[in-house]
Amino acid sequence: MRSKYAAIGVAATLMLTVAAPTTSASASALSPLAHQDVEGISVFGAPALESQRELLGLIEDTPSAVIQDVRSGEILSVTVNPMVPTANRRNVCQAGDAFWASAHTPYTNKCFYGGKGTIPLPGSFSRQIFTGAYTAKGTYNINNRIMSTPRQAPGSTTILTGIAATTTGTIY
Incomplete structure (x- = not known):
């Protein structure tokens, strides 16, 4: 069974990702190159996560870019941005x-x-x-x-x- 945060269709929102430099030890742990799958959601630049609940907590407190299905509301991917992009x-x-x-x-x-x-x-x-x-x-x-x-x-x-x-x- 697909999770409610599974990937969306072509008509979904498209997002460009810009790699921002990091300036601190904690920010470097959030490398924009790091990729993981968290219960069907593609996640870039985040520390290791065990669940969607952890991911949702992270994006509540950390600047991020989310791609979400316009029809279902499912989250397809998250890119954590440790710095506000310029x-x-x-x-x-x-x-x-x-x-x-x-x-x-x-x-x-x-x-x-x-x-x-x-x-x-x-x-x-x-x-x-x-x-x-x-x-x-x-x-x-x-x-x-x-x-x-x-x-x-x-x-x-x-x-x-x-x-x-x-x-x-x-x-x-």
């Missing part, structure tokens, strides 16, 4: 912005810029990400799986073979 987002891109290009109207481009970090970029569908003036990557949701584009140098692009829901953008 990356920002906007719908109208400016020169040098990294961005997920909108696949079709009425969706808009999801632009991200600024300092290092991961920023949620939900609410759009895309098939291409541009890194602009940044070393960056993006995450997207396809068939209930959170996937990531490769970390790429400034001026790069990744083209997906289909349309996916955007989730996050990360600037390094």
